Amino acid sequence: MTAERARITVFDTTLRDGEQSPGCSMNQPEKLRLAQQLDRLGVDVIEAGFPIASDGDFEAVRAIASVVRRPIIAGLARACRPDIERAWEALREAARPRIHVFLATSDIHLQYKLRITRDQCLAQARESILFAKSLCDDVEFSPEDATRTDPEFLCRVLEAVVEAGATTLNIPDTVGYTVPSEFGALITTIRERVKGIENVTISAHCHNDLGMAVANALAAVAAGARQVECTINGIGERAGNASLEEIVMAMRVRPDKFAYETGVVGEQIFAASQMLSEITGVPVQPNKAITGRNAFAHEAGIHQDGVLKNPLTYEIMTPQSVGVPDSKLVLGKHSGRHALGIRCEQLGYQFDRRALDDIYRRFVRLADKIKKVEDHHLLELIRDTHKPSGSATPLIEPIPSAKAAAVNASAVTAPAPEPVKPFPVGPQTNAFGVPLPAHTDPHHEQTQQEDYLWGV
Ligand code: KIV
Ligand code: ZN
Numbered sequence: 381m382t383a384e385r386a387r388i389t390v391f392d393t394t395l396r397d398g399e400q401s402p403g404c405s406m407n408q409p410e411k412l413r414l415a416q417q418l419d420r421l422g423v424d425v426i427e428a429g430f431p432i433a434s435d436g437d438f439e440a441v442r443a444i445a446s447v448v449r450r451p452i453i454a455g456l457a458r459a460c461r462p463d464i465e466r467a468w469e470a471l472r473e474a475a476r477p478r479i480h481v482f483l484a485t486s487d488i489h490l491q492y493k494l495r496i497t498r499d500q501c502l503a504q505a506r507e508s509i510l511f512a513k514s515l516c517d518d519v520e521f522s523p524e525d526a527t528r529t530d531p532e533f534l535c536r537v538l539e540a541v542v543e544a545g546a547t548t549l550n551i552p553d554t555v556g557y558t559v560p561s562e563f564g565a566l567i568t569t570i571r572e573r574v575k576g577i578e579n580v581t582i583s584a585h586c587h588n589d590l591g592m593a594v595a596n597a598l599a600a601v602a603a604g605a606r607q608v609e610c611t612i613n614g615i616g617e618r619a620g621n622a623s624l625e626e627i628v629m630a631m632r633v634r635p636d637k638f639a640y641e642t643g644v645v646g647e648q649i650f651a652a653s654q655m656l657s658e659i660t661g662v663p664v665q666p667n668k669a670i671t672g673r674n675a676f677a678h679e680a681g682i683h684q685d686g687v688l689k690n691p692l693t694y695e696i697m698t699p700q701s702v703g704v705p706d707s708k709l710v711l712g713k714h715s716g717r718h719a720l721g722i723r724c725e726q727l728g729y730q731f732d733r734r735a736l737d738d739i740y741r742r743f744v745r746l747a748d749k750i751k752k753v754e755d756h757h758l759l760e761l762i763r764d765t766h767k768p769s770g771s772a773t774p775l776i777e778p779i780p781s782a783k784a785a786a787v788n789a790s791a792v793t794a795p796a797p798e799p800v801k802p803f804p805v806g807p808q809t810n811a812f813g814v815p816l817p818a819h820t821d822p823h824h825e826q827t828q829q830e831d832y833l834w835g836v
Contacts, residue, residue, distance in 0.1 A: 389583075392423040419450055428445065483523065485533065567599075582607070613671055647700070
């Protein structure tokens with residue numbers, strides 16, 4: 381019997397904290413378009429903006445609240461009446477509105493930023509939640525800089541806001557300072573010490589200044605948090621927020637370690653990532669986990685050979701499971717003959733072993749000069765290899781060695797390859813729709829071994 385998995389609420393703050401990252405601001409139609417994609421993605425809460433910040437943000441929150449009806453729509457407010465009133469005005473048409481109130485609690489913020497005492501902070505937190513609660517049932521409170529707050533004072537503030545009616549307690553690691561063991565322990569302390577905690581949801585909001593936002597969020601969940609705040613592509617203040625796609629896929633790929641589930645539709649992840657990048661003009665870092673363009677690309681020959689034989693050799697999730705159309709075999713100088721042969725077949729050419737050797741040698745020399753061999757280079761190279769010598773400018777110089785020259789000579793006299801019919805796709809195909817070898821060739825094992833070695 382499989383154990384029941386706890387359901388984690390995914391609170392997306394791409395449109396609020398994410399938008400605060402340099403170069404990522406969005407106008408109202410852009411925010412609405414992205415909110416609709418976040419809805420398709422299946423997030424539970426969309427933090428649509430900070431309504432007091434500007435008229436544009438107010439209008440964007442209001443538009444999202446009236447159009448996007450399934451998820452909870454949250455608006456941010458400082459712990460004061462004008463902010464809370466403005467947030468409520470923007471949210472009131474929402475099917476499921478949430479006011480999110482924050483107030484710093486660390487001594488460094490109280491002393492230098494807010495210039496108030498701990499007692500004043502406690503009173504302000506309580507009063508602001510009472511006021512927000514008078515307007516809206518669903519109220520979230522965040523003690524800003526919680527991870528640098530004295531835990532005893534933090535618990536006093538949290539207890540006061542629970543008593544005042546907060547329904548979610550969000551614990552922000554505002555400056556990305558904590559580490560997983562410490563953050564998990566803080567959540568445990570809060571669960572043990574705050575009266576009434578069993579009636580509210582604990583949330584984690586992690587920043588990535590030390591590159592540990594996702595690990596910290598997962599540690600919080602393991603310690604009992606049931607909401608995670610995150611953004612698409614991990615965008616957000618400074619080094620960003622915990623990345624939604626990384627949290628969700630960690631839970632999906634490693635249910636043995638993270639036995640939780642979310643309502644996120646994995647197949648919509650890539651579309652959300654691309655839409656965000658297109659709207660903001662900020663490209664996704666190529667090696668970004670899950671959504672970077674290299675996340676499912678394989679260049680090394682050993683890897684390409686393995687993936688062609690069975691994608692599980694080098695892929696822990698399928699590209700399709702996160703909405704990426706297919707994994708890419710990037711043809712470069714590390715690629716092997718196996719991948720080259722497959723790409724030639726996909727382009728309509730099938731070569732016997734000797735012809736492929738010839739193409740391969742030329743390909744490696746070309747790949748040494750240009751980083752990535754695109755299909756049009758390959759087609760040119762194929763045509764060049766199989767045309768009468770001297771009839772056109774060669775793409776690369778002739779191979780100088782005697783053996784290679786012999787190979788060339790035979791290639792020169794060989795007829796140009798005919799495009800082959802597409803392979804029938806049947807049970808004997810791999811994940812790329814390419815037939816697996818028939819295993820009748822006596823040299824099959826040796827060939828496979830060579831494919832492995834050629835890419836080294
Ligand atoms: O990082 C932070 O502390 C915040 C709060 C407003 C939740 O974004
Ligand atoms: Zn934040």
